[in-house]
Amino acid sequence: MPVKTFRPLTPSTRYISYADFSDITKAKPEKSLVQTRKRTGGRNAYGRVTARGIGSGHKQKIRLVDFRRAKHGVEAIVAAIEYDPGRSARLALLQYKDGEKTYIIAPLGLQVGATILSGPTAPPDLGNSLPLRSVPVGLPIHNIEIIPGRGGQMVRTAGGSATLMSRDEGYAQIRLPSGEIRKFNENCYATIGQVGNTEHENVVLGKAGRSRHRGIRPINRGVVRNPVDHPNGGGAGKSKSGGGWQQLTSPWGLLAKGYRTRSKKKYSNRFILVRRDGRPMKNK
Numbered sequence: 001m002p003v004k005t006f007r008p009l010t011p012s013t014r015y016i017s018y019a020d021f022s023d024i025t026k027a028k029p030e031k032s033l034v035q036t037r038k039r040t041g042g043r044n045a046y047g048r049v050t051a052r053g054i055g056s057g058h059k060q061k062i063r064l065v066d067f068r069r070a071k072h073g074v075e076a077i078v079a080a081i082e083y084d085p086g087r088s089a090r091l092a093l094l095q096y097k098d099g100e101k102t103y104i105i106a107p108l109g110l111q112v113g114a115t116i117l118s119g120p121t122a123p124p125d126l127g128n129s130l131p132l133r134s135v136p137v138g139l140p141i142h143n144i145e146i147i148p149g150r151g152g153q154m155v156r157t158a159g160g161s162a163t164l165m166s167r168d169e170g171y172a173q174i175r176l177p178s179g180e181i182r183k184f185n186e187n188c189y190a191t192i193g194q195v196g197n198t199e200h201e202n203v204v205l206g207k208a209g210r211s212r213h214r215g216i217r218p219i220n221r222g223v224v225r226n227p228v229d230h231p232n233g234g235g236a237g238k239s240k241s242g243g244g245w246q247q248l249t250s251p252w253g254l255l256a257k258g259y260r261t262r263s264k265k266k267y268s269n270r271f272i273l274v275r276r277d278g279r280p281m282k283n284k
Contacts, residue, residue: 003202016206019199023090025112026080030093033103034061037086039215057215060085066094066102067143067151069129069189072119074098078112078127088158088200092127105143105156107193118189126193132172133186135164142195144174145188152191159201161194173273181274222251 002022008014042054063084076094079101084091092106094116110116110127118129124136135141140161143152155162155177165173171183205211208218227234231249248256272281 003199012207012209014206015204016210017202017204019197019203021083023081023196024083026082026093029061029063029082030101030103033064033093033101035064037062053217053219054215055217056212058085058213062086063091063103065091066104067153067156068149069104069118069143069152069191071096071100071102073117073121075115075117076102078110078114078116080112081106081110087156088197089156089195090158090197105191106196107142107191108159108196108198109193110196124192127191129189129191131187131189132164132174132184133167135172135190135192137164137166139164139192140194141174141190141192143191144184145190146184148185148187148189152189156195158195159198162190164190171271178276179274179278180272180276183271183273222248 002020003017004020005017006013037060039057040054042049042051044050063082063086065084074096076096078092079095080093082091082093082103087105090106091103092110094102094104096102104127107127114127116125116127117123120131120134122128122130122134124130124134124139129143132144140163142155142161144154144162145151146153160177162177163175165175165181167173167186170186172186172188173181174184175181211218222230222232223235223238225233230251231253232246250256269281275281
C-alpha cells in the first residue's frame with residue numbers, strides 16, 4: 001500500500017500524506033457485521049468529562065471482528081479486503097462454505113480468493129489460525145491469545161508481527177514487536193503472517209482538520225497556562241521540560257514523565273522473560 005503525497009500548493013498539502021487505499025476491494029462494510037458506534041464526548045455515565053480532548057468527529061460503524069477463529073476445520077474464502085475506521089489494519093471478509101461471513105485482521109499478502117483455515121490440523125499457511133504448539137519455530141505470527149479460548153489480544157496493529165522462538169514445558173517463547181520476550185501457553189491460538197497495511201506509520205495528518213475528523217479536539221499544553229490553571233503553568237520564560245525543579249504533571253498533579261505504571265506485583269510478570277528495554281525480568 002503506497003502512501004500518497006502532494007505538491008505543496010497550500011500549507012496543508014506541504015506535509016500531508018495518506019494511504020492510497022489501492023488494497024481495498026470493497027467500499028461498504030457487510031451490514032450484518034457492523035453496529036453503530038455511540039460517541040461519548042469523553043464523558044462518563046454521569047455526564048462528567050473524564051477524558052479531555054474528545055468530541056465530534058465523523059460517524060463510524062464498529063466492525064465485528066472474529067478474533068477467536070473458533071470455526072475449526074471449515075474452509076473460508078477471502079471475499080474482500082476492507083477498510084476499518086477504528087483500527088490501523090485492514091480487514092478481510094471471509095465467507096465460509098456453510099454461508100457464514102466474518103471479519104478477520106488482514107495479514108500482509110492475503111489476496112481475494114485465497115482459502116484459509118483454522119484449527120489444530122490447519123497447515124501453517126498465511127492467514128491460518130492454529131495453536132502455538134503447531135506453529136513452526138521462526139514464523140511471523142499475529143493476533144495472539146493470552147488466555148486459551150479468549151481470542152487474540154496481542155499484535156493486532158498495522159505492520160505488527162511477533163516471532164515464535166522456542167517451546168518448552170507447555171509454553172511457547174515469543175518475541176513481541178516491542179522486543180519483549182514472553183511465555184504463552186502453547187494451547188493459545190495465533191494467526192500466521194504479518195499484519196498488513198505496513199505503510200500506515202508513514203501517514204502524516206498534515207492539518208488540524210484531519211484530527212477533528214477522528215474526534216480529537218485541540219488541547220493546549222500545561223506549561224503555557226497560568227499557575228491557577230495547571231501545576232506546570234507560570235514562569236518568567238519558556239520551560240519545555242519542566243524547568244529543572246518542576247515535575248511535569250497532569251492538571252491534578254499526577255506525574256507525566258518517568259512514572260512507572262506497571263505494578264511490580266502483577267500476576268503476569270512471571271511470564272515475561274526479557275523486558276522491552278532488553279533487561280531480564282526479575283521475578284520474585
